[in-house]
Amino acid sequence: MDLGQVLHMNGGVGEKSYANNSLLQQKVISTTKLLRDESIINVCGNTLPKSLAIADLGCSCGPNTLLVISETIKVVEKLYKKMTHKSPEYKIFLNDLPGNDFNTIFQSLDTFKENLRNEIKTEMDHCYIFGAPGSFYSRLFPDNSMHFVHSSYSLQFLSKVPEGVDDNKGNIYLSSTSPSNVLKAYYDQYKTDFSYFLKCRAQELVEGGCLFVTLIGRQSEDPSSKEISYLWDFMSVALNDMVLEGIIKEENLNSFNVPLYYPSLSEVKLEVLTEGSFSINQLDSSQIIFKELDNYKDAFNSKISGSLTEDGYNLGQCIRAIAEPLLVGHFGESVTKEAFNRFQKYVTDNVPKDRTKITNITMILTKRP
Numbered sequence: 001m002d003l004g005q006v007l008h009m010n011g012g013v014g015e016k017s018y019a020n021n022s023l024l025q026q027k028v029i030s031t032t033k034l035l036r037d038e039s040i041i042n043v044c045g046n047t048l049p050k051s052l053a054i055a056d057l058g059c060s061c062g063p064n065t066l067l068v069i070s071e072t073i074k075v076v077e078k079l080y081k082k083m084t085h086k087s088p089e090y091k092i093f094l095n096d097l098p099g100n101d102f103n104t105i106f107q108s109l110d111t112f113k114e115n116l117r118n119e120i121k122t123e124m125d126h127c128y129i130f131g132a133p134g135s136f137y138s139r140l141f142p143d144n145s146m147h148f149v150h151s152s153y154s155l156q157f158l159s160k161v162p163e164g165v166d167d168n169k170g171n172i173y174l175s176s177t178s179p180s181n182v183l184k185a186y187y188d189q190y191k192t193d194f195s196y197f198l199k200c201r202a203q204e205l206v207e208g209g210c211l212f213v214t215l216i217g218r219q220s221e222d223p224s225s226k227e228i229s230y231l232w233d234f235m236s237v238a239l240n241d242m243v244l245e246g247i248i249k250e251e252n253l254n255s256f257n258v259p260l261y262y263p264s265l266s267e268v269k270l271e272v273l274t275e276g277s278f279s280i281n282q283l284d285s286s287q288i289i290f291k292e293l294d295n296y297k298d299a300f301n302s303k304i305s306g307s308l309t310e311d312g313y314n315l316g317q318c319i320r321a322i323a324e325p326l327l328v329g330h331f332g333e334s335v336t337k338e339a340f341n342r343f344q345k346y347v348t349d350n351v352p353k354d355r356t357k358i359t360n361i362t363m364i365l366t367k368r369p
């Protein structure tokens with residue numbers, strides 16, 4: 001499976017779209033705001049560059065796509081005004097895989113700039129926004145060209161399904177019944193991918209430039225621990241039932257695994273130190289309890305309606321918006337639709353939202369001289 005072609009979030013603005021089901025991700029972006037503000041101020045430092053290059057990796061398409069960018073520009077504008085300095089020129093790069101709906105983003109840019117102009121009372125003609133399609137597990141930008149590179153909720157995706165996971169039978173991700181060679185294959189793929197990601201970003205950032213990443217991680221050192229990955233167990237149950245009912249062929253299920261890895265804090269730290277291009281300003285984990293999302297009103301006044309239903313936050317729908325294209329690529333439309341209907345029921349019946357948490361890892365790294 002060529003992930004570059006099949007991996008993308010559910011497009012459009014319908015009930016099952018990512019745009020309408022990314023409240024969790026928006027909450028995460030809001031919780032890291034203060035740290036992000038501090039980091040961009042540090043990057044501008046005393047030198048106040050005339051031209052700032054900023055990238056968002058795994059930007060997707062929806063209300064979150066330009067959120068970090070607009071918040072970052074506002075902070076920079078405030079800083080430059082305070083220092084009685086002319087606003088810088090902004091070069092903004094929005095990256096995602098080629099299957100992402102870049103056209104919809106491009107169509108929204110005039111409105112984005114106009115809103116920003118009205119809000120910060122500054123002309124936005126010196127703000128240039130570019131699409132940068134491609135995998136962040138490859139070089140995306142020229143040497144020493146970026147000041148601030150941000151990514152939220154994207155780096156838990158691997159570049160591919162690890163090789164040698166054929167005997168992960170009955171599972172579609174790491175689980176308590178996954179053989180040890182499967183756990184190792186996933187960890188090895190994570191190390192290879194993350195280390196190469198760091199190497200590429202180090203070449204692209206200017207000296208002192210900042211890499212700010214938040215991703216889904218885990219608390220336990222055991223990669224097969226339940227935590228958030230038990231959600232994939234529910235999808236495995238749904239798919240296995242469909243095998244028993246003759247809707248899916250067993251070999252078709254056995255050849256499907258999701259290209260994700262939720263690392264622990266110590267796994268992230270080890271890789272950053274081993275790769276060696278960055279110093280660590282901050283590396284922390286935090287948790288969000290799903291129940292908190294039931295009453296969450298987005299901090300940025302954007303419209304993400306689908307995630308909130310009469311029963312509160314709809315976790316099943318959030319996962320569907322992220323994973324549906326991946327399953328469609330392997331099982332086809334109708335099987336995937338049925339699998340998600342069953343999955344939604346398992347989630348509604350079995351996930352205690354007040355006890356279910358998601359672990360986020362945030363790292364703020366500076367490129368070493």
Ligand SMILES: C[S@@+](CC[C@H](N)C(=O)[O-])C[C@H]1O[C@@H](n2cnc3c(N)ncnc32)[C@H](O)[C@@H]1O
Nearest residue numbers: 008025058060064096097135136152153154157
């Ligand atoms: C869950 S979405 C997060 C979107 C957005 N940053 C947010 O916080 O709402 C993850 C995004 O990462 C993108 N992605 C996954 N692997 C990628 C890769 N190797 N290169 C670029 N983008 C990738 C996916 O296509 C998807 O749009």
